[in-house]
Amino acid sequence: MRDTMSELWIPITAIICLTIMIITNVVLSSKNKKEVQYTIRDLLNKGESITPELLEKLGTFKSQKIIDLRRGLSLASVGLACIFSGFIVSETRIGFAIGMFPLLLGIAFFICWKMNKDEG
Numbered sequence: 001m002r003d004t005m006s007e008l009w010i011p012i013t014a015i016i017c018l019t020i021m022i023i024t025n026v027v028l029s030s031k032n033k034k035e036v037q038y039t040i041r042d043l044l045n046k047g048e049s050i051t052p053e054l055l056e057k058l059g060t061f062k063s064q065k066i067i068d069l070r071r072g073l074s075l076a077s078v079g080l081a082c083i084f085s086g087f088i089v090s091e092t093r094i095g096f097a098i099g100m101f102p103l104l105l106g107i108a109f110f111i112c113w114k115m116n117k118d119e120g
Contacts, residue, residue, distance in 0.1 A: 010091065014082065014098050032059070065116040072109030079103025 036058050043050055079102035086095010 007091075010089065010094055011098060018078075065113055068109045068113035068116060072106045072113055074106070075102040075109060076106025079106055 039058060040050060043054075079099040082099030082102070083092075083095045086092045086099065089095075
């Protein structure tokens with residue numbers, strides 16, 4: 001029973017870490033969007049005009065190509081790190097099981113980035 005429990009800590013820890021990263025990203029992104037909205041509201045209340053250049057400086061216009069590339073790099077690196085950590089701890093099946101999902105998502109974002117790159 002003790003060996004089974006110690007083997008379960010690796011995937012449990014990986015899932016907890018990924019969950020914490022996702023929650024942190026969502027919370028920080030939400031705060032950033034809220035601050036941008038407050039800034040735009042303050043500008044409108046003062047009667048100032050809002051130009052596309054100002055919106056770009058505030059970060060409301062983000063290139064989808066760059067976002068896809070960043071997501072692809074991040075997810076692919078997480079997937080590869082999980083796979084390599086499986087080799088390190090001699091649990092290749094667990095490493096592949098955990099790492100394949102983010103790796104394949106990263107590859108999908110690379111494909112989206114490439115498709116958007118060819119269009120623009």
